[in-house]
Amino acid sequence: MSVSGFELPLPSPFDFQQCLKYMARSPIECLYTADSEGVNRLLRVGTSQRLIRLSCRNNNAMQIQLLRGDALAIREQEELARYIRDWFDLDRDLEPFMQLSKGDPFLWPLAESFYGLRVVGIPDLFEALCWAIVGQQVNLTFAYKLKQRLTEQYGEAAEWEGGTYRLFPTPERFANVTIDQLCSLQLTRNKARTIIEVASCMTNGDLRREELLTLPDPESVDKRLTAIKGIGPWTAQYVRMRCLGDQTALPIGDVGLQNAVKQMLGLDRKPTPRELRDLFEQWPGWESYITFYLWRTLY
DNA sequence: CCCCAGGCCTGTT
DNA sequence: AACAGGCATGGG
Incomplete structure (x- = not known):
């Protein structure tokens, strides 16, 4: 039994458009091509290369299509599905984050602006x-x-319809x-x-x-x-x-994070490491999501 | 020539 | 533990 495509159920909240916007932020991204409706990418599944396209008609399920090649064995499909769940952090429940954000003057604008955005992973x-x-x-x-x-x-690398995928x-x-x-x-x-x-x-x-x-x-x-x-x-x-799905990671020395917090709080200087730690203490367990969303405010 | 950028290392307090 | 200076590299 084998398939040339399958679907993955999506959690809520999830907004594929938000993820695509993030992925399209650099015109010279070389590992995938993101357009307004989906993303194409070459991946290694088992020992072979697979060219896939991900898209979402609505935010209830993600469609995964094989753009060419032999159909996937069940084991390969499972491996690919695992990769995609890590890629878009699909196994995380963001509801608690939304609840935490409600009424929080710092968090709410972020949660609202980037509603459904996932920490886009790099599983490899x-x-x-x-x-x-x-x-x-x-x-x-x-x-x-x-x-x-x-x-x-x-x-x-692999060529497909005039494009190069790597x-x-x-x-x-x-x-x-x-x-x-x-x-x-x-x-x-x-x-x-x-x-x-x-x-x-x-x-x-x-x-x-x-x-x-x-x-x-x-x-x-x-x-x-x-x-x-x-x-x-x-x-x-x-x-x-x-990569590791640890959402308590807080890159305290990150200049982008510092600048984003400076802007959000209207400071006239970058926050000190101590100030950043104190700020984030209010939201244990969501450090990475907040950092990722803060980075999004910069571009 | 300037300052900045999704830091790290080494050496001092 | 926390800070300071040096380092390497291109962007604007």
Whole structure:
């Protein structure tokens, strides 16, 4: 038994349009193409590449179509469904967040403006780590360029109807890549070294997503990740938020978060780390959602 | 030439 | 623990 498409039921609140708007924010995004009605993406399912399109007629169910290739075996469908649920954080109940927001002068405008937006995930650990690393202390425009160069240089690609679709490279792909080669893509030496180190750790099994997910608390995850030179607190929290589904992650040193809070509160300076912690103490468990929504106010 | 950007490391208090 | 300075890289 096999299928060339299937549906996933959606939680409430969920707004696919909000997610698409987020995903369409960069004109040089290289890992998928988002339009006003859906998103196309090349994914690895099992050992093969699959080109899929996601769309939503209403917000009750998401349609997943295979754009070409053999139908999916049931096992493959399950794997793909798992990926998509992580991608759009479909297993989370946002009702408590909406309740928390009601009557909250800081939260309500966010919850209302971005109603139904999910923390869009990066389920692949290597991709999430690399995206965080290239995004350290550079503006987003440049971060997207670096991701694009890494992907075009080292990732697999497939053509479809005149467009090119790409997979983010695997850690194994970097086994014989040198720091100088990555530096030629305009990565700093530190970033190049860190990416190669992360790739090596993942290839030899020292660093695995499943293992991070079994650690007892967020602090253990931070500790494991920051043990790698070049991965600091910001990157660890970013990965917890975008890859591990940990919605208590609060990237306190994030300049975007600081600027967004400054604007929201009408401050004449960026909030201090202490002030940010104090502010977020009111909303335990929703740090990542609030951060993600705050980032959305910036663009 | 300036300041800024979804930081990190190392060394001091 | 918390802060300060240096560092590397492009964008505006």
